[in-house]
Amino acid sequence: MxxxxxxxxxxxxxxxxxxxxxxxxxxxxxxxxxxxxxxxxxxxxxxxxxxxxxxxxxxxxxxxRVTEPYKAVNRIVHPENTTVRVGNVSIGEGYFTVIAGPCSVESTEQILEIAKSVQLSGATIMRGGVFKPRTSPYAFQGLQEEGLKMLLAAKKATGLPIITEIMNQTQIPLLEEVDIIQIGARNMQNFDLLKEVGKCRKPILLKRGLANTIEELLMSAEYIMSEGNEQVILCERGIRTFETMTRNTLDLSAIPLLKQKSHLPVIVDPSHAAGIRSLVAPLAKAAMAVGADGLMIEAHNDPSRALCDGAQSLDLKQFEELMVDLKRRALFEGKMM
Amino acid sequence: MxxxxxxxxxxxxxxxxxxxxxxxxxxxxxxxxxxxxxxxxxxxxxxxxxxxxxxxxxxxxxxxRVTEPYKAVNRIVHPENTTVRVGNVSIGEGYFTVIAGPCSVESTEQILEIAKSVQLSGATIMRGGVFKPRTSPYAFQGLQEEGLKMLLAAKKATGLPIITEIMNQTQIPLLEEVDIIQIGARNMQNFDLLKEVGKCRKPILLKRGLANTIEELLMSAEYIMSEGNEQVILCERGIRTFETMTRNTLDLSAIPLLKQKSHLPVIVDPSHAAGIRSLVAPLAKAAMAVGADGLMIEAHNDPSRALCDGAQSLDLKQFEELMVDLKRRALFEGKMM
Amino acid sequence: MxxxxxxxxxxxxxxxxxxxxxxxxxxxxxxxxxxxxxxxxxxxxxxxxxxxxxxxxxxxxxxxRVTEPYKAVNRIVHPENTTVRVGNVSIGEGYFTVIAGPCSVESTEQILEIAKSVQLSGATIMRGGVFKPRTSPYAFQGLQEEGLKMLLAAKKATGLPIITEIMNQTQIPLLEEVDIIQIGARNMQNFDLLKEVGKCRKPILLKRGLANTIEELLMSAEYIMSEGNEQVILCERGIRTFETMTRNTLDLSAIPLLKQKSHLPVIVDPSHAAGIRSLVAPLAKAAMAVGADGLMIEAHNDPSRALCDGAQSLDLKQFEELMVDLKRRALFEGKMM
Amino acid sequence: MxxxxxxxxxxxxxxxxxxxxxxxxxxxxxxxxxxxxxxxxxxxxxxxxxxxxxxxxxxxxxxxRVTEPYKAVNRIVHPENTTVRVGNVSIGEGYFTVIAGPCSVESTEQILEIAKSVQLSGATIMRGGVFKPRTSPYAFQGLQEEGLKMLLAAKKATGLPIITEIMNQTQIPLLEEVDIIQIGARNMQNFDLLKEVGKCRKPILLKRGLANTIEELLMSAEYIMSEGNEQVILCERGIRTFETMTRNTLDLSAIPLLKQKSHLPVIVDPSHAAGIRSLVAPLAKAAMAVGADGLMIEAHNDPSRALCDGAQSLDLKQFEELMVDLKRRALFEGKMM
The missing domain is CATH 3.30.70.1140 (Phospho-2-dehydro-3-deoxyheptonate aldolase; domain 1)
Incomplete structure (x- = not known):
């Protein structure tokens, strides 16, 4: 009510x-x-x-009465758009913010090279996985704390705010210098983790789970906000369907729906959604046109040798070309980029 | 090979x-x-x-060797883009063609009013259902042959080419003056119907089935082409997933994939995909940005009284506003509209 | 009401x-x-x-009031179980009827050998496809009318009633001597075909579509019954999901639901559902335990050389062994088999 | 290899x-x-x-070579069936073990009454949720540590081994007297939690995620086993599909597949799968027939007043009736129950 x-x-x-x-x-x-x-x-x-x-x-x-089960995230309760601020970067209505970087931090050289390049191309936040959720226990699990140090070094060198994924609540103290904590798709309904990051006072990027409805995504955001953290960014990254040609099915209809029902910023991850490099650019353009507030894109200095997700990573030249195009489009759409 | x-x-x-x-x-x-x-x-x-x-x-x-099971629709076999021509309207790469009209033809007055209005707004092909595939046998089944006459009257009055859905192969002779025959989602794998329309020498708009993969859509187009009809337009209209907030989940990733793998034109139906009026405009813009060659949109003079699918129909003013925006975007994208 | x-x-x-x-x-x-x-x-x-x-x-x-959109198929409207009779075979509550045969009729020898064998094993209805719905126009499309003659010859030789799939309404006269007409999964919402077989006075086996809900299956049965044909058998054969290890996901929960909501007989096709031979027997047993009124099983004299669906066909020995087990189970369940 | x-x-x-x-x-x-x-x-x-x-x-x-990505759980690596033992209860091939109890522990009286009743009916392990994963932060979250004490009291009173769900790795010490730790569907790919319970030396019941493939379930079991814990029980509990009449779609085909590919015990949770009380008994019977090694069933002394999942809970009389039937069936199947 x-x-x-x-x-x-x-x-x-x-x-x-x-x-x-x-x-x-x-x-x-x-x-x-x-x-x-x-x-x-x-x-x-x-x-x-x-x-x-x-x-x-x-x-x-x-x-x-508010008939929806989500309250704090509900636009009825909070009619004005929320803008999340990280350093001097804004994420929200009127902006188009691009987060870029490799799936995994692999070495100091790698992350520095990528950070400098994507910054030059116009990315304003850098991503890099150090704790990696992998289907197989035998797959590369990320460089862990070592990787985090490399990521922080890249932050220091470029001044870019950084985002990395958390895997469990005991890692929160480790992530003190990280600017945005990412909750991955597989943890979207890890409710205890949501509560713990809800107690943090830093922005949380919450990815939609592979089989989760739009309402469930909002309810998970509600978990975070109900603990007092109002800086939540929603992220659509594809859902599981019967289609096998793409890794997941990007649900772009979710963007205008989320923006109608909630005041929170919404971004799109076309890399994980498609799993195919050649689809990243068209889906990025579509995401802007449909009303997203930004993108999270995997970019790598040498995708063919990436330790994970190489097939969906843009190389740095492709990323630059995409950014040139996106800036032209942001101008057309009247969005700050 | x-x-x-x-x-x-x-x-x-x-x-x-x-x-x-x-x-x-x-x-x-x-x-x-x-x-x-x-x-x-x-x-x-x-x-x-x-x-x-x-x-x-x-x-x-x-x-x-051509490893894909589809041959005639395959870009490897036919490297140049196919442009389907209907009267002086072109559908294919470089164009952005908008098909508009009501879910169902309801009366001569209704279809004439809508036809004139959407034509003024810039639609170049008119849609109107006369044989309606309805889940319930007790639901309105369309005006049948009477409706077809009304649609043809609207064609005559406006000069707009028309498209309507076929329900079974015995209707082919009835549809002689119809410019494009539509195969609906539920008939995408009605293989005998595909073969019969493959023998026609008029364009076929083939909608993706609710649970059909991109490859199956191409295989169904192959059925039509293998009978000699080369004028096939593919249409993405949403697939079935667990999400319930939208009627279907529009799979925009399918557009660049279909354009890579095939030389056929690809259009998008945002109305049936979303089932929600307020999503039609954002999805229409996204469809253009992702590379579609056009749209099929439901527009109605009085959506609240429409005999079917009113909730997803734009009224004529909303359609006009969307078209103004789309023309501006087509100019930006370098597409003829 | x-x-x-x-x-x-x-x-x-x-x-x-x-x-x-x-x-x-x-x-x-x-x-x-x-x-x-x-x-x-x-x-x-x-x-x-x-x-x-x-x-x-x-x-x-x-x-x-009947709140469900289906009426004639509704148990509220027709509280007693419907038993469909074909010759002296009954399909419905209290019976467990097994339909068996090859995916496709391939030759007179083949169909005769299979018919005699499955009859000896206890199947009381024989299946055999002659008009085949295939994803590819270049795949074997069935022996058509020639195949039908072979199937009828097998009927004559064994006395077994036969079932075969219809592909379009013009084939109805061809199927006069066929005992049960099958509507395949891809045609479950081919509403014009449903209406036409609704005018027949012979049993119709209606398969659930790959992406169709239980309610839609009932609505399609309603199409048939609303034309006056009361002899409808429902068939669950697997739905499309994200799981790739099986061809489809057999939805056995649908069986008790369909039996609660409708008075029509319900059978299960474990062969198409699983697409894997070794799953047919366990799923057949589960289907009986969950309350199905029978099975449709693919059996072939030489699965490794079958012209279609060999991987999911039992050979005649395997079929016999399964039937021995099923008879033992039918006795336990108190079902006539 | x-x-x-x-x-x-x-x-x-x-x-x-x-x-x-x-x-x-x-x-x-x-x-x-x-x-x-x-x-x-x-x-x-x-x-x-x-x-x-x-x-x-x-x-x-x-x-x-072992081509599958799962090794320790692979039947090729470990050809003999694994039997998990809890006190004098065995779970594995040849047994049919029923775990029963309420969704949530609500009071000492409630859990004691249910425990004694389900024990009399033949359940050999008691379930009861104390840390509850709920979609909404405003829904009842379980009685937490208080609930755990009540559950342990019921264990003491009846001698039944108990199972409860863990929500995060910091709870492991709390669960020392719990006999089986349950990883819920939403945590199936909470890899850090899997690693931590992999270090425990007590049985883990691993539920399949709502959108997870059979192979991913095996990979998550591999996470646990790769840390040294060999006592893993797999649990199918329904997956997400487009069907809305049931809460989830129970994938019974997964049971024989899991038993073929792995040596681990596999049980079925028909309560969460269906979400409808009247489906629990037919699905329980089907689960036994398809080859499951047991069941997990929600039973409550007063389902209409249950604090969660009442609609899918059997009352104690219904549970008893089901158990009578299941014992008769276990005898028929040659399974110890």
């Missing part, structure tokens, strides 16, 4: 209003926008009489 | 070359492009020695 | 009752069971007042 | 044989069966010459 407050309400009035509900056992979400202040009640609101509250509280403009 | 012939080969030489293979029981596909002439053998080529044929036939530049 | 009539109602009373509704534009389904007579109204019943009708018609015991 | 050793090889000979490979950097899996001793090499065996090793090592009977 949300209550949209009148324009000139004071902080004290809001606190008093919220206090009453919390005293009755409800949790509340307060969303203070430039135009609206919205208070959302969490809990069993079945017996709460919306009209009565509107009539008996001067500060309330109107109230309504 | 394909043989690419040398530039200045004569017709007689080609015929003699082909004749030898047909005498041995092979079928052949001859593809005469502006740059290459390609001969493709169909049949059990396991024992054919490619190198031997290249060495013993002066007119052959090189030969290679 | 259904009305369950009182026990001793006369035919005249029923006719008078029905007549009133038909005069108002409704269609009706009359289901005369040994215990209940049920009248179902088809049409827009939104404004019909159930209670009023119950109160004003002495012959009505009670009435209720 | 596996080497099957000759019958009378000594421990010293085996150690010497293994030592050579480990010195070259390979890992090895040693499987000592009653009939065969098998040594499996893990690592890059591309350059290893199988024949050379067979010829130069007297103790080797034959060797062959």
């Amino acid at each position: 949300v209550f949209v407050l009148k324009p000139n309400v004071t902080k004290d009035q809001i606190n008093a209003f919220i206090y009453k509900f919390e005293a009755e056992g409800f949790s509340t979400i307060l969303s203070t926008g430039t135009e609206h202040t919205v208070v959302c009640l969490i809990g069993n609101t079945a017996k709460v009489d919306v009209d009565h509250i509107v009539h008996t509280n001067d500060i309330v403009e109107y109230g309504k | 394909v043989f690419v012939l040398k530039p200045n080969v004569t017709k007689d030489q080609i015929n003699a070359f082909i004749y030898k293979f047909e005498a041995e029981g092979f079928s052949t596909i001859l593809s005469t492009g502006t740059e290459h002439t390609v001969v493709c053998l169909i049949g059990n080529t396991a024992k054919v020695d490619v190198d031997h044929i290249v060495h013993t036939n002066d007119i052959v530049e090189y030969g290679k | 259904v009305f369950v009539l009182k026990p001793n109602v006369t035919k005249d009373q029923i006719n008078a009752f029905i007549y009133k509704f038909e005069a108002e534009g409704f269609s009706t389904i009359l289901s005369t069971g040994t215990e209940h007579t049920v009248v179902c109204l088809i049409g827009n019943t939104a404004k019909v007042d159930v209670d009023h009708i119950v109160h004003t018609n002495d012959i009505v015991e009670y009435g209720k | 596996v080497f099957v050793l000759k019958p009378n090889v000594t421990k010293d000979q085996i150690n010497a044989f293994i030592y050579k490979f480990e010195a070259e950097g390979f890992s090895t899996i040693l499987s000592t069966g009653t009939e065969h001793t098998v040594v499996c090499l893990i690592g890059n065996t591309a350059k290893v010459d199988v024949d050379h090793i067979v010829h130069t090592n007297d103790i080797v009977e034959y060797g062959k």
Whole structure:
């Protein structure tokens, strides 16, 4: 249940209003926008009489029930777009932010070369996996802490904020200097991990699971936000279907739906979705056209020798060419890039 | 197995070359492009020695095996893009063709009003269902022959070529004045129907089935082409997945894949894919950006009263607005629209 | 909306009752069971007042709305199990009927050998494809009319009723001596074909489509029944999922659901579902345990040389062994086999 | 690559044989069966010459490459069935073990009542969730440590071994008195958790993920076994498909496939698969017939008031009736129950 407050309400009035509900056992979400202040009640609101509250509280403009199970991520509760900021990089409506880098950090030289190159091409955040979720225990599992040091060295050398994937909650302290923590598709419903990163005060990139619905993605974001972390970026990266020609089926319809239903930024990972290098550029363009706020792209200095996911990685020249095209398109779309 | 012939080969030489293979029981596909002439053998080529044929036939530049099961639709066999022409409308690479109209023809007034309006907005082909495939036998099944007359009246009044869906092979004679015959998703593997429309000499729009792979779509196009009809347009319209928020999951990755593997035009139907009006525009833009050659869009003069699929139909104003935007985008993409 | 009539109602009373509704534009389904007579109204019943009708018609015991979109196939409308009879073979609750034979009829010798063998093993209906739906136009398409003659010869020699697949409505007259017409998975929503076989007066085996829901299967059966043909057998044969180790995913949960929601017999095709010979026996046993009324199994005299689907065909010895086991199980389950 | 050793090889000979490979950097899996001793090499065996090793090592009977990516779970590596033992309960080929209990532990009274009842009915292991993975952060999350104490009290009162789900690796010490640790479907590819439970020396029940292939399930079991824990039980619990009438689609074909490819016990959870109470009994019977080694079933003393998953829970009477039937069937199948 949300209550949209009148324009000139004071902080004290809001606190008093919220206090009453919390005293009755409800949790509340307060969303203070430039135009609206919205208070959302969490809990069993079945017996709460919306009209009565509107009539008996001067500060309330109107109230309504939120039928969706997600609250904090819901655009009804928080009508204004959320922009996530990392250093001087913004991710959200009006921007088009490109995160690039290799599937795995392989060496200091590799990650430095890639970082400098993608930065020159216009990427503003660098990705690099150090803890790798691999189907086989015998496959390369990432360089672990050593890889993290290399990634941090690249951050230092370029000034680029970095993102890397977390595999379990005990790694949170290790990732202190990492700018964005990525929750991978296979952990999208690792609820304990979601709660723990919800207690962090740094942005979380939450990838949609391979068999998870759009609503479930929003519910997992709700897990993070319900612990107090409001800096969540959603990422569509393809779902599992019967089609075998692509690695996964990129669900671009999810982008406008997520933007309608939520205020959170939404980006697209065309590399993992397709699993085929030649599809990355067309899908990247489509992602921008459909309304995404950015991309996460795998770029590698030598894809044919990449320790993982080489077949879907662009080489640095291909990445540069794609970025030239995307910048032209961002201009056309009126997006900052 | 394909043989690419040398530039200045004569017709007689080609015929003699082909004749030898047909005498041995092979079928052949001859593809005469502006740059290459390609001969493709169909049949059990396991024992054919490619190198031997290249060495013993002066007119052959090189030969290679076609590993894909589709031949006539294969870009290897037919390297140049196919453009399907309907009246003075072209569908294929370099164009962006919009087919619009209601799910069902409902009355002469309705179809005329819609036809004139979508024509003004820039649609160059009109759609309108008269034989409707409905899940329930008790649902509106279309106006049948009466509806067809109304559609033809609209064609006459506007000069727009028309497309309508066929339900079974006995309807082919009825559709003589229809410009493009549509094979619906549920009939994509109705192989006898594919063979029969393959004997027609008019364009066929072939929709991907709800659970059919990209390769199966190409194989169904091969059914049509193997009967001699080369005017096939492929249409992606969403596949079935576990996601329930959209009617189907639009597989935009299929577009660049189909364009790589085949020379046939590929269009997108965002209306049936999403089943939600507000997703039609973003998906239409994404379809253009990903490389589609056009769109099929449901537009209705009064969607709230449409006899079917109202929830996914644009009204005529919304369609006009979308077309204004798409024209601006076509200019940007360098596509004729 | 259904009305369950009182026990001793006369035919005249029923006719008078029905007549009133038909005069108002409704269609009706009359289901005369040994215990209940049920009248179902088809049409827009939104404004019909159930209670009023119950109160004003002495012959009505009670009435209720049918919320499901399927009516004639609905167990509410027709509470007693339907048993389909073919010669002296019964398919339905209490029986366990095995249909066996090759994917394709290949020669008179082949089909005769298989027919005699599967009959000895206990199959009571013989299958054999003559018009084959194949993904590729270049694959073996069945022996067509010649194959049909061979199948009929096998019927004559063994006395076994036969079932074969129809590909389009023009083939109906050809299939006059065929005992059961099969609608294949790819034609499950070929609605015009459903209507045409609905006009036949012989049993129809309707296979579930690869991407069709249980409700859609029931709706397709409704198409057949709404044309007057009450002899419909439903067949689960696997659906498309992301799993690639099996050809399809056999959905055995569908069997008890279909038996709950409908009165029609339900059989299982484990051969097409799995696509792997070694899975046929375990899935056949599971199908019986879950409540299926029978099986359709591919059996071949020489699977390694079969013209299609050899990998999923049992040889005649394997089929015999399976049948010995199934008979033992039928005894245990209290089913006639 | 596996080497099957000759019958009378000594421990010293085996150690010497293994030592050579480990010195070259390979890992090895040693499987000592009653009939065969098998040594499996893990690592890059591309350059290893199988024949050379067979010829130069007297103790080797034959060797062959293992093409599957799973090794320790592979039946080729470990030809004999694995039986997992918990107290005096056995899970594996020849047994049919039923695990029963509520979705969630709700109170000491509830869990005690259920435990005693299902024990009387013949269940030999008790389930009860205390850490619950819920889609919504606002849904009941289980009674946590308090619930665990109640579950342990029920264990003490009945002597039944207990199983409960783990949510993250920090909970392992908490679960010391739990007999089997369950990895839920959403954590099937939580690789770090798999590694940690792989270091435990107690049985792990590994549920198949909602969108995971059979091969991926085996690979996740490999993660556990590669850390040294050989007591893994696989559990099929339904996968995500387009079908909406059931909660998930139970993939019973997976059972015989898993039993062919692996030596591990395989059980079925019909409750979560179907999500519908009336399907539990038919699916349980089908699971036994298809070859499963047991079941995990949700049973509750008052399903209509269950804090989660009430709609799929049997009440204690229904559970008892099912068990009576299953025992009769186990006798028929020759399985200990």
